[in-house]
Amino acid sequence: MATKNKMNGNSEDHSFEVPEIKIKYTKLFINGHFVDSVSGKTFETRDPRTGEVIARIAEGDKEDVDLAVKAAREAFDHGKWPRMSGYERGRILMKYAELIEENVEELAALDSVDAGKLFGAGKLIDIPSASHLLRYYAGAADKVHGETLKMSRELQGYTLKEPVGVAGLIIPWNYPTTMFFFKAAPALAAGCTLVVKPAEQTPLSALFYARLAKQAGIPDGVLNVITGFGPTAGAAVASHMDIDKVSFTGSTEVGRLVMEAAAKSNLKSVSLELGGKSPLIIFDDANVDMAVNLARMAIFTNKGEVCVAGSRVYVQEGIYDEFVKKAAESAKNWVVGDPFNPRVQQGPQVDKKQFERVLKYIESGTREGATLLTGGKPCGDKGYYIEPTIFIDVKDDMSIAQDEIFGPVMSLMKFKTIEEAIQKANNTRFGLAAGIVTKDLNIANRVSRSIRAGSIWINCYFAFDADCPFGGYKMSGFGKDMGLDALDKYLHTKSVVTPLYDSPWL
């Protein structure tokens, strides 16, 4: 079945152009050079529009991570980068941001064929936001302040904030560019050296960013990229005895493994940005059309492959029926197809595994007794496309209401009172984000204070900003990306104390 506006891989609409995609960089980037993995092994990366292999990429493992860490350690302990002024690091990072902008088409195309992400959104939002974030931290690099302390005796005390050393950054596949810079930008600004392990599903843009780093003047060894798999290369990073800190974004299950490995090895500090099951709460006084649009955007953007996806939508009973009707309509108008097509709003899921996982959840939704309002089926004959899906009559304990599906599946539920809304919103082990739609000041204040989540969006969603800290509560992890807070992950604080003699002032 195909509604007139839905497209699939075999759509008749060929009016858009797919840019020619050359895969320039396929090797590990260690100490300023692209090299094969020590084992010589490579792995394939596939285009989720068709399932076909795009390219073979060097497969890094423990020995390659060891080489990268050696280079990063040398660059940190003896190289220029940490010993430059923050201003000088900032200048180089500004240049890096410029180079990213000069290559925006090519980079966006890489993320589209690697991850099924919308080409237009990549060019307009993802890639420019990454360069914006780089500039944000470039401007912060010379503003990393410690403090002088007011001690209780005749002592001079101050704190120095120093780069923590060699940082391991483990990047997920849903926003390959955004996540790369969420982590690399503050780490670089802080003066750390890095070993980046991009997701195996999406290695392409990371290697391009490595090339641009060198072009920008980032010294050899400061930024290293090891493509490969989680249980090999990722695990080697988490358990490395000479990596000082690991920053991880990904699933809760793997987050556990990373933290355990860090504990078992050298007790490196970790920060984890994990899954979510974020609620969107829509009150009776909301403008229904605005709320419907917001809810649609909150769950179907990036094919639902977003940690902060608003996958649980609670609508107050006064507007529930109208909302359901309009939501179903709006989902039917949501265009699924080739992400290079500027008319398309939803590309394919990132790979076969995710595709099958989402379909399984949809099936369990029906089995557990929820009502499928719209969508629910795969579409197209090739690739990993799924129709935007809405369930109603969802109970809080169903797996589609509790588990993170990471796909275009909305669970739509009704509530009566504000107390009920708060209780349901918090009825999850996660705590990443939440949305509130209301015009009422007091409802907005009360509900934002009551929900246990790291980001509360009032009358908006996905409102990310370079200056705004982002990170979860509860089992969504700990540690912040973005904002000045994110620098703290890559710094440690040293206290320096000297006695004061014969001084009239403390």
Added chain:
Amino acid sequence: MTLEVKFTKLFINGDFVDAISEKTFETRDPRTGDVIGRVAEGDKEDVDLAVKAARKAFDHGKWPRMSGYERGRIMMKYADLIDQQKEELAKLECLDAGKLLALTKVVDIEGSADMLRYYAGAADKIHGETLKMAGNLHGYTLREPIGVVGHIIPWNFPSLMFFSKVSPALAAGCTMIVKPAEQTPLTALYHAFLAKEAGIPDGVINVVTGFGSTAGASIASHMDIDMVSFTGSTAVGRKIMETAAKSNLKPVSLELGGKSPIIIFDDADIDMAVDLARTATFYNKGEACIAGSRVYVQEGIYDKFVTKVTESMKSWVVGDPFDPHVHQGPQVDKAQFEKVLSYIEHGKREGATLVTGGKPCGEKGYYIEPAIFTDVEEDMLIAKDEIFGPVMSLMKFKTIEEAIEKANNTKYGLAAGVVTKDLNIANRMSRSIRAGIIWINCYLIIDRGCPFGGFKMSGFGKDSGMHALEKYLQVKSVITPIFDSPWL
């Protein structure tokens, strides 16, 4: 001297109760090895009850919903009660841990009350920020209490450690379960009693005495504890972090071991340096994570230093910690006593020269003569491992580069001391040593306003200072679009 041990049961939800199993364990006086008393032995079921109480107190009770000012008032009262009981508390702590009475009263007990007051005054100053967003958005952060916190406390500074963790957690609005070390449960239970007296609501502070592998492990693995703060050995710190990962991914902060260096330059005042090194290594019978156990002396003053420090040990008195003339009491228990002696044996076997001390002394209890080794090589066990006893490793250095290299040649990074009058040496050394606290011409200066916590395998997270609050807070960002506003 007889001391009545008033509180020996678990403190859960405002009441002293037996362990569910009704088991008890003994705590001993390290001056003699004799049993002081029996204390309730908490295990998983007791931790569960404590967490239930703390969860209720957090989710539905007054404490987190009071203003910071009101919490501060109650904490000030708590501090006053501690001051009022300082004699009894100091005696109890000394009996349990072999600490010096005179010092404990001032440094540990009064220090605890002062720590409480510091955070009482901070409780109404927990600020978030408004943000400068790049679009038409109003954004701000709120700093909220993280929830139910587990504190796992070591035995070397039982009261100070109790309050360095409990005070900021209380100020932040958290509720908590404290698991004191099995070697030193006594003052913790008294502090629980005083908390109630001060008006801290039931369920906010709970104390479960017991062992690490049972009660402690239950806290680290509990699915309903939001954060664990641990001070103790590196080996146990690992287990805590692993367990936290395996359970509910609670964030942890760890303050672990150290092998802190003191670097004494040629221009130092030798007498002052000798005094500093002696205190740094032997204070609290060497049972301090920050003990300056590796002493590097520049060659120009090395020989004189060795002579003087050896001489200075003659006036260092080991004996009953209740005696005001004593400088060093007994090691905390038999296990520690034997561990230290075995390290001393190692030092001798590995070829270091024992210039003074090193033998057990007295016929009862766990007393050890303070030991100084010279001719210590960097790779010897006594130079690498944390001994946690009165053992100094004395080494020579030539150049400042050598000093920096040797200072950093350790998996730890807790503290370091630098003794010099030269401004440039002081600045360079403090910038170069990878440790969380650098003391210049002083040592063991713990100030409640100064962040304290290690680098590398000494852990992560800070105690003391405003930084310590961060462990017990979470940051929430709240964003709303702005319409028709002329200003961002």
